[in-house]
Amino acid sequence: MAQGDHDLNCLNIDDLEKLAYTRMDKMTRDYYNEGADSGSTLLENLKAYEKYRIRPRVLRDVSIIVTTTTIFGHKNAVPIGVAPTAMQRLAHSDGELATARACKKKGIAMGLSSFATTSLEDVAKECDGVVPNVLQLYLFEERAHSKKLIARAKKAGFKAVFLTVDTPYLGRRNAEIKNQFKLPSHFKIENFACEEDDEEQGADGGNPRTDNLPANTSAKRKAKKGSKAGYTDGESRVLPTGPITFHTHAANPTLSWEKDIEWLKQECCPEMEVWVKGIATAEDAILALHHQVRGIVVSNHGGRQLNGALATLDALPEVVEAIQGKIPVHVDGGIRHGTDVFKALALGADFVWVGRPALWGLAYKGQEGVELMLKLLSEEFRLCMALAGVTKVQDIAKEYLVKIDKSGFVSKL
Numbered sequence: 507m508a509q510g511d512h513d514l515n516c517l518n519i520d521d522l523e524k525l526a527y528t529r530m531d532k533m534t535r536d537y538y539n540e541g542a543d544s545g546s547t548l549l550e551n552l553k554a555y556e557k558y559r560i561r562p563r564v565l566r567d568v569s570i571i572v573t574t575t576t577i578f579g580h581k582n583a584v585p586i587g588v589a590p591t592a593m594q595r596l597a598h599s600d601g602e603l604a605t606a607r608a609c610k611k612k613g614i615a616m617g618l619s620s621f622a623t624t625s626l627e628d629v630a631k632e633c634d635g636v637v638p639n640v641l642q643l644y645l646f647e648e649r650a651h652s653k654k655l656i657a658r659a660k661k662a663g664f665k666a667v668f669l670t671v672d673t674p675y676l677g678r679r680n681a682e683i684k685n686q687f688k689l690p691s692h693f694k695i696e697n698f699a700c701e702e703d704d705e706e707q708g709a710d711g712g713n714p715r716t717d718n719l720p721a722n723t724s725a726k727r728k729a730k731k732g733s734k735a736g737y738t739d740g741e742s743r744v745l746p747t748g749p750i751t752f753h754t755h756a757a758n759p760t761l762s763w764e765k766d767i768e769w770l771k772q773e774c775c776p777e778m779e780v781w782v783k784g785i786a787t788a789e790d791a792i793l794a795l796h797h798q799v800r801g802i803v804v805s806n807h808g809g810r811q812l813n814g815a816l817a818t819l820d821a822l823p824e825v826v827e828a829i830q831g832k833i834p835v836h837v838d839g840g841i842r843h844g845t846d847v848f849k850a851l852a853l854g855a856d857f858v859w860v861g862r863p864a865l866w867g868l869a870y871k872g873q874e875g876v877e878l879m880l881k882l883l884s885e886e887f888r889l890c891m892a893l894a895g896v897t898k899v900q901d902i903a904k905e906y907l908v909k910i911d912k913s914g915f916v917s918k919l
């Protein structure tokens with residue numbers, strides 16, 4: 507029920523989360539919403555934002571607020587993008603296409619998961635070069651699949667590859683295991699569907715997440731004669747074969763800066779920038795600079811990988827300090843309010859990405875729901891800038907924040 511420009515049922519992301527809850531089946535809801543283990547990092551990603559307060563400046567003529575920023579040579583309506591999340595057709599039958607349409611309409615960059623239920627070509631066609639597309643890459647141990655995917659992304663006009671680096675193994679997500687999470691057979695991991703002519707398409711999700719632990723990962727992978735990896739780690743590793751599923755192929759414990767980043771840059775450049783997604787320390791930020799990636803995303807995978815890891819907002823300052831403005835620093839995890847975007851930017855991020863809120867928008871109303879999510883966050887961000895006395899995104903800086911500790915003590919940054 508809309509009143510004026512508002513959907514009165516959904517006035518913020520908390521409303522959206524609740525509305526989405528009832529529209530998803532339990533298996534999907536748990537897969538989307540849960541974090542690894544106890545979920546404490548998932549929670550801390552959210553709570554980290556409460557540790558900061560805004561210092562508003564007044565009498566500054568805020569009649570004109572410019573929220574735009576530039577990303578991959580495109581103007582983005584706000585410094586917010588839709589993070590890559592897998593299997594969006596679980597939320598709505600239009601899945602990633604609905605997300606792409608919403609992003610295009612709202613002028614927002616879109617990240618596409620390697621494990622999307624829509625092909626990268628279809629998503630690129632939908633965005634039509636109006637907004638930049640980013641391919642999130644799980645670089646498989648068997649590089650042939652990844653090589654083909656990269657070539658296709660180049661051809662389709664993707665601007666960047668975000669290599670996910672926080673998944674040497676999959677985090678332990680207990681609800682997913684309990685529910686025996688599986689992608690229903692009428693959906694496909696479309697980016698790899700054409701690669702599987704000789705093999706049964708692996709929908710999933712295919713098996714429960716019991717093969718997910720370092721100790722038995724190799725053992726559970728189907729061995730194929732002659733397909734031994736050309737490197738050893740003390741055990742006889744075999745490449746994952748058979749249907750491409752995220753349980754079998756996404757995690758790659760062999761990835762390393764030296765071996766893989768250089769290879770990836772050669773495959774992608776110059777058409778696509780190579781970024782790393784999943785950096786959480788100054789040390790790795792410095793290595794990212796050393797290996798000349800074009801940007802980094804401070805991320806802990808929405809609390810789905812290493813539980814007990816630092817909240818991304820808490821990791822951000824050390825990364826920003828290490829990078830010294832040499833390459834862009836983006837952040838994701840726990841962003842649910844326009845004020846969160848402002849705080850992340852004030853702590854030095856150039857841009858933020860939101861994951862689950864887009865899935866909730868999809869579950870609520872498909873494309874319209876994602877548009878609503880982007881509208882809510884954008885309006886909140888604009889209002890926050892105005893009330894804080896800032897008229898341009900580039901002017902958001904740490905002088906607009908203070909940190910408040912548990913006893914209420916306020917300290918300047």
Ligand SMILES: Cc1cc2nc3c(=O)[nH]c(=O)nc-3n(C[C@H](O)[C@H](O)[C@H](O)COP(=O)(O)O)c2cc1C
Pocket residue numbers: 537538539551589590591592619620621642670783805806807808809810838839840841859860861862863
């Ligand atoms: C259901 C779901 C699926 C995800 N799939 C991927 C993925 O395929 N690749 C990836 O790099 N990150 C993936 N992520 C992580 C997001 O890109 C992002 O880092 C995270 O969602 C940000 O946290 P937020 O959900 O609190 O905004 C996924 C997250 C969720 C919730």
Ligand SMILES: CCCCC(=O)C(=O)O
Pocket residue numbers: 592621673676752753756757807810
């Ligand atoms: C790593 C598996 C692919 C999907 C994903 O990244 C997630 O569920 O978090």
